Amino acid sequence: MFNRLISAAFAASLAISATTGGAQADTDMPFALDWKFEGPAAPYFLAIDEGYFSDAGLTVEISEGKGSLDAIPKVATGAFPVGFADINSLMRFKDQNPDAPVTAVMMVYDKPPFSVVGRKSLGVEAPKDLEGTVLGAPPPDGAWAQFPIFAAENDLDMEAITVEPVGFPTREPMLAEGKVASVTGFSFSSTLNLKRLGVPEDDISVILMADHGVELYGNAIIVNTDFAAENPEAVTGFLTAIARGWKGAIADPSGAITSLIERNPAADADLETERLQMAIDANVLTDYVAENGIGGIDPARMDAAIEQTKSVYEFTNEPDAALYFDDSYLPDAGSRMLE
Structure with a gap:
């Protein structure tokens, strides 16, 4: 099916390579x-x-x-x-x-760089700290897709976490403004985006899922x-x-x-x-x-x-x-x- x-889409793509003879030039x-x-x-x-x-x-x-x-x-x-x-x-x-x-x-x-990036000043430094807070998560985010595994491995009570769907462009700005306490994302993306927005480095916590049970x-x-x-x-x-x-x-x-x-x-x-x-x-x-x-x-x-x-x-x-x-x-x- x-x-x-x-x-139809693939036939068009094969046309790109049909005259090239596999790995030949161009x-x-x-x-x-x-x-x-x-x-x-x-x-x-x-x-x-x-x-x-x-x-x-x-x-x-x-x-x-x-x-x-x-x-x-x-x-x-x-x-x-x-x-x-x-x-x-x-x-x-x-x-x-x-x-x-x-x-x-x-x-x-x-x-994997799947992570939860939070702000220490908003109470997020470890997985359990997410309970009782608001987590910003873009629905198409790879880190959010793996969050259920991270939550299960760390025995998190999902009923105690308020998940706020956010867009990629607004994810770090919302965290910088304190509208959410943490976000899901790639460690190197969210961390440096927050620094660019003026959040002090010592206020940023990076919870790398691979360091907390995610294999x-x-x-x-x-x-x-x-x-x-x-x-x-x-x-x-x-x-x-x-x-x-x-x-x-x-x-x-x-x-x-x-x-x-x-x-x-x-x-x-x-x-x-x-x-x-x-x-x-x-x-x-x-x-x-x-x-x-x-x-x-x-x-x-x-x-x-x-x-x-x-x-x-x-x-x-x-x-x-x-x-x-x-x-x-x-x-x-x-x-x-x-x-």
């Missing part, structure tokens, strides 16, 4: 991000400017997103061949749309599986360039931010450099990635993540990690080492 719905691979052109997106622009995509025979145009879930339907319908999205949301999407031709092929946020993975590169089957070398070339972009950004964060600022001149270079460094330190360059390279997953951990998801989400179909992550397009581990 799903394939019938997307056939294969167009538009890339759908999860969010705005901020610090953590810099490695992808660096990969463009340094010729990493063109080295693989690819032409890549990057588009902004509207949240961690945003790229999933874009890639599933074939509007984009590749995107960047929360693998946990992908898991639920695939359960609800089993025929959808989309899967993750490269893990980027080995430790999930984070955002990954996702691909339209029909496109990947037709263009396997292009997908591997794309992932190779992504790894090179992150390696370059880790070696020289300020240089990577230069590539970002060219696309977003209104951004604060110092702030975005700090945001990128936060993502590198907390989410990308973990001990696992330092040892094994970026992109892969630990099967046992993935199984544990599925089990944890089952505790708060009732699957319609039997969950299987192979449906949500395919490592067959990854380049060799040596090409994915970041240091």
Whole structure:
């Protein structure tokens, strides 16, 4: 059923690559991000400017997103061949749309940035502090999507938490103004947005869900599986360039931010450099990635993540990690080492 719905959209997308012969020169691979052109997106622009995509025979145009879930339907319908999205949301999407031709092929946020960011002056420093307060949560937010797991792991009384649906543009301003006591979001996004709004750093509390019982993975590169089957070398070339972009950004964060600022001149270079460094330190360059390279997953951990998801989400179909992550397009581990 799903394939019938997307056939027209995907036929248009295949036309992009039909004359390119897979990974030959000039294969167009538009890339759908999860969010705005901020610090953590810099490695992808660096990969463009340094010729990493063109080295693989690819032409890549990057588009902004509207949240961690945003790229999933874009890639599933074939509007984009590749995107960047929360693998946990992908898991639920695939359960609800089993025929959808989309899967993750490269893990980027080995430790997810899902967090609750609060203000100490409003009484929020630890998970239990959320009870009796107002929590601002954008409905399409990846962190909010995982909040039920976080709540269960920390024995939170959801009846004691007032959840206020907020928009992404108003999330941090509402917290800065004291209209909510905390918000769900990515740690590096909400924290630095609050600093930009004038909230003192020592008044900001960051409750990282991964440090409080949540065993999930984070955002990954996702691909339209029909496109990947037709263009396997292009997908591997794309992932190779992504790894090179992150390696370059880790070696020289300020240089990577230069590539970002060219696309977003209104951004604060110092702030975005700090945001990128936060993502590198907390989410990308973990001990696992330092040892094994970026992109892969630990099967046992993935199984544990599925089990944890089952505790708060009732699957319609039997969950299987192979449906949500395919490592067959990854380049060799040596090409994915970041240091």
